[in-house]
Amino acid sequence: MKPNIFKLATKELSQDGFFTWLIQWADNTYIQHNQQLNETAKDFVRLLLDETSDYQIKKVEAGRQWNNIDIWAEVNDEYAIIIEDKTNTGEHSEQLERYKQIAKNHYKNKKHKLAFVYIKTGNESSSTLQEVKKKGYSTIDRKAILNVFNKREVSNDIYNDFKEYMTAIEEQTNSYTKFENIISDWKAGEGFFMKLQELISESTDWGYVSNPTGGFLGFWYHWNGIEECSIYIQIENSFDYGIKLMLKVSDWEPSTDLLYEILEEIEPFAKKNGISITKPDRYRAGATSTLAIVENAFTVDNEGNLELEKFIRTLKALEKTVDEYCDEINTSRNKSSM
Template sequence: MSQPNLFQFATSELSQDAVLCWFLSWLVGDAGSLDPELTNIARNLVCLFFNQFDEYDPIEPSDVFEVTKLEKQYNKIDVFFLVIIKGYEVPFAFIVEDKTNTSYHSKQLERYYDFIEHKYTSVHDILGIYFKTGFINQDDERLPDKYRLIDNNKWLDFLQNQHCTNPIFAEYNAYFADYYEKFNKSVHQALSPTQFEQGLRTVQGQGSLLSKITDKLITSEHRYLHGMNIGGTPWAQYHFWASTKYCEHESFFIRIDFRKCKRINKDYQPYISFRNYSKYNRTRIDCDDRIKRLSYIRWLFQQVWEKVKVKFGHNIIKDTPVADKNSGNYEQEIAVIFLDPLSNTPEMVIPVIRELMVEYHSLLEQAYHSFKTLHQLKDEVISEITSGLGDYGVITNCSHIDKESNLLEITVSMQHWQDLFGEDGLVVMLFQHRNTPGCFINCLCRFESSPKTQGLLKQMEDIDKELKLSEVPYWKPWYTVYADNKDSERGNHFLFDAKGIAEKVVVEVKRLDEKVRKLDVSESECVGMK
């Protein structure tokens, strides 16, 4: 049985912060006289950090004099210290951002630097260290200026070159050497054709596979997350695109996890899932827009998928991965690929998904730019129609159902509908209870579109053709807006073309007639039909 090690139970980033601060504290005040070995480690640590910056000549341990300020979690900076170095009149400021298996995000490194730059104006320079002992992805290697990376290879080399008999240091040194060995084993297993299932049951293995998949992807919207499922198995996610154009937050990400795979009849199989998260208001209008975007991004994934399969061979990955289930959940799966040792090993999957990711990301950028334009045009169309209503009401639904005659289905909220439309404008019978004069009324009316409205609709139609929206299954025109009103007599509206108008009218009239009979409303209380 191996001897228990304190650091086996202190594996968080905060524990790692504490170790760095403990080393550096031996250069604060008179502490250096208490333990020369630990003081020498502290000087070597400052040299390790300082010598990462090529713009300065390398320094030796004897050039490091004193740490004049040492702070942990200083304005959310993991470790901050000021150090006096030989040959410089004023101290250097060091920012240390410490990570294990997560990555920096939300421009935190830039914010830390700006804070110190404004707070400490008399230092010689501000140097940032990105200290990460977990897996390194491409984002970790694209650091802001004035930051340098210390990874687990550099850190292990540093520790093994120190000579110290202190029992705390000896325990930490032994712990990290064991961690490093297990880390490399997990990474190797995760990419192995025969051992990947075991490797992907570790955070390090999942992170390394995600890093391989996304290493060709260049994006400013990135964030790596990981956690544990209820059963104790880890999961990992890489967010590669985000937007706030249509809702509070929308993002696309890849997730590595385990779940049942029906194709090979196995309970828990590792998979790579492409997902969309959209934090939208659960109104009928926003839900409709959400489903439209979801339909399109799944269709778009399928197009890229087919193209990539041709390049790499049709039998590289089995089955069609695209999901087709829609629900009201914020998170929706776009596609899923199961890994198995026969046909879908990481070695086979990585080059395919890597190629797919680059093209899919590019097309998403283009599509969402077009979506934004469509929304702007739709708002202009509704504004143009609303301007003709005056004080009579507000349009809550507008559907362009007949391009040749400019027939629009609209839903308006008003009390005096006859004053606006008159009987000649009505196509569908209207029903309004006598005791609710302010309720929403649904009508199908002929609205003679202005040249401006026709031009806006033509622009929207051109974008539809550019995005090939007509090829998307179950696609509805982008310029359809659903009424968001629970008391609406007809509830959900259904789109129909010009040929189906007559049939729709008959159905609507029969339904309203039945409603009249059930409510026992006199004929004089029911609005007539032209």
């Protein structure tokens, strides 16, 4: 494979430059220079505006770093687009609210309709993306961008380098079907968690968690609890150190004695639901602590593919274990207090 500039220029500023350049190509002036690139740029602008394919684009201006806003664009003297562009980081420091207010103040006496867009070419939890939407931004992911890029062939080295770079990340993310990829490749690990978010109907979240041993990629959901603590499900992917499905506790007065007590009480519920749980090598009482690890949670077929349907059934059994245990403990305590 030939050298690709975007494998070297991985900073968000480089991506800002590409998207600004692409938006500028949507102006009618540039049809004569490269019609395919102009049409693709127009499709990309329509994606940003959530406009239909028959929306005519004639005049486009775009630039970078206006009042710290990553990318701005004006279309047909009708729309103003404010873009927050992200690779692998998330939004922070109330920047979305701040940029929105700057734009509203600037355009308050102008006729432009405002469009606020959050572009994310890396992977991000659907939970955090929902928070972005609540702030009045539409979200555009890598898959949506590639859908535009794959409509036609374009003869331009810069454009094709970026398209190839995005395609490689997408393929890497989707390689989670092979279990070995999940535990060896960060993007595949993220892809696995993104797939779980599609398959699990309740609220879930995932992200990087730092710790003294180098951190891990974590997925957590299904909170329940008893008087002494909250109990929830977590998947901890430490890559070189393996991946584990576990029960965690939080919102408690840390105590290893309590961990032993709960483990003894919850084990019969796990067994009834067809799963085997065991204590970690060592109990550590902290703000959050591992209560139990599910044995043989991840199975593969003869070709090394993760048996995803079986894993989902294991999650359902673990959810049921947590709920039945908490219901039993809380009900019995309520009765004894009456």
